[in-house]
Amino acid sequence: MAPIRVGIVGLSSKPGTWASLAHLPRLASSPNYQIVALCNSSLESTKAAIKAHNLPPTTKAYDSYEGLASDPDVDLYVVSTRADTHYEVAMPALKAGRNVFVEWPLAATTEQAKEMAALARQKNLKTIVGFQGRMSPSARKVRELVDTGALGEIHSVNYQGAIHVWQNNAASERYDYFMDRKIGGNLLTIYGGHILDSILYAVGELKPGSYTPMAVNLRPQMHVMKDDGSLSEELYDKDTPDQILLQGRLDRTPAAVFSFHLRAGDRFIGNPGSTWRIYGTKGELAVEFASAGPQMAKAISIRFSNAERGEVEDIEVDEGGEEWTSLPTQGQNIGRLYEAYAQGQPYADFDLAVKRHELLDEFWATLSQ
Structure with missing residues (x-):
């Protein structure tokens, strides 16, 4: 089979x-893909990216989404830009009949996402x-243990x-847009969406009408931390949550x-960034991640408290060898996603x-200070 020819917006x-760490490594090394075109805000910046990443001189350079979208050599059009641009970047490709990859969140609003879908x-x-x-092999192992009845x-x-x-009640300059709901990328949409999808993939969907979400903004004004570590004197308004909770039941x-709590702020020193526990009649599974969720990196530990044997078992996960572990952390699971698409597996x-x-709209409806 011929490689899937890719055009990327945002490298x-x-x-x-992000695109250089998450998308480029596997796309550049996989026999199933060939990067044939890039698009950035100017031809100069696009050509600079082609050169910086040692892409073939035949790689086409574009400075318009319509130009890339109309290229007949592009089989898959990849959108790796900020959330508030996803709609305007992806729509030309959809109108042109291209298959499209868009980062999560799909769009800045649900209405835009529905139109794209x-x-x-059509x-x-x-x-x-x-x-x-x-x-993630870790999330897939959890799903396997749940589905096979091991728990x-x-x-x-x-x-x-x-x-x-x-x-310190401050947002870094790089991510100060997380404070502005209109942009579409924030703790609820990016982190909450990623983590909830990973969990629901592994244990099953929420039972309709059985759950209560909550989003709370306890830091309605924040400083901005500059690159040199100093804090702005000004306080900036924030209309996105820093406490995200859900309680309910699963449709199984x-x-x-099911209970879920995601928060911002300092972590407990020396502890993992997140803990996922699943209690079954045969024992309890405890999964720990260094980060806030399973989307970025493998679990640092997966342990099963086996009630029948009266002992704790360490669960091993096959990461696929150096082919995957040698990639940047950001690129491992996204690389696996690309391969699932190429091989016709579910995604x-x-x-x-x-x-x-x-x-997530149900969370937004509860937002309070």
Whole structure:
């Protein structure tokens, strides 16, 4: 099979940027893909990126989304830009009949996401949304243990995570846009959406009408931390939450109870960033991550308290060898997502993204200070 030809919007020449760490490594090394075109805000910046990343001289440079979208050599159009631009960047490709990958969140608003998903369905396009957490070997191992009955009947699922941001009541200059709901990228949409999707992938969806979400903004004004570590004298308004909670039941038999709490601020010193516990009739599974969620990196530990044997077992997870572990952390699960698409395996699409957007709207409806 010929490689899937990719055009990327948002791969800059700057080192350490998201697209260069998350998308480029696997796309550049996989036999299933070939990067044929890039698009940035200017031809100069696009050509600089092609040179900086040692892409072939045949790689086409564009400075307009329409130009890249109309290129007949592009099989998959990749959107790796800020959330508030996803709609305007992706729509030309959808209108042109291209298959499209868009980072999560799919759009800045649910209305935009619905329009994108509807157009993709109308044109019978393949779409990918960047829910890479469900590709994590750790999350897949959890799902396997749940589905095979290794834990017995599932009675409860608890998740608690701390996002290591907004210490000293300050937002870093790089992510100060998290304070502005209009932009679409913030703790609820990015972290909350990613983590909830990973959990629900592994243990099953929420039971309709059985759960109560809550979003609370206890830091309505914040300083901005500059690159040199100093804090702005001014306080800036924030209309996004820093405490995100949900309690309810899962749509499984029996209907297990579910509790979820994600917060900003300092983590407990020396402790993991998040803990995921699943209690079943055969024992309890405890999963710990260094970060706030499973979307970025493998679990630092997965342990099963085996009630039948009266002992704690360490669960091993196959990460796939150096082919994967040698990639930047950001690129491992996204790389697995690309390979799932290439091989026709299940992955999250725009329709699932709309479902997650609708769930987050229920949180927004409760936002309070």
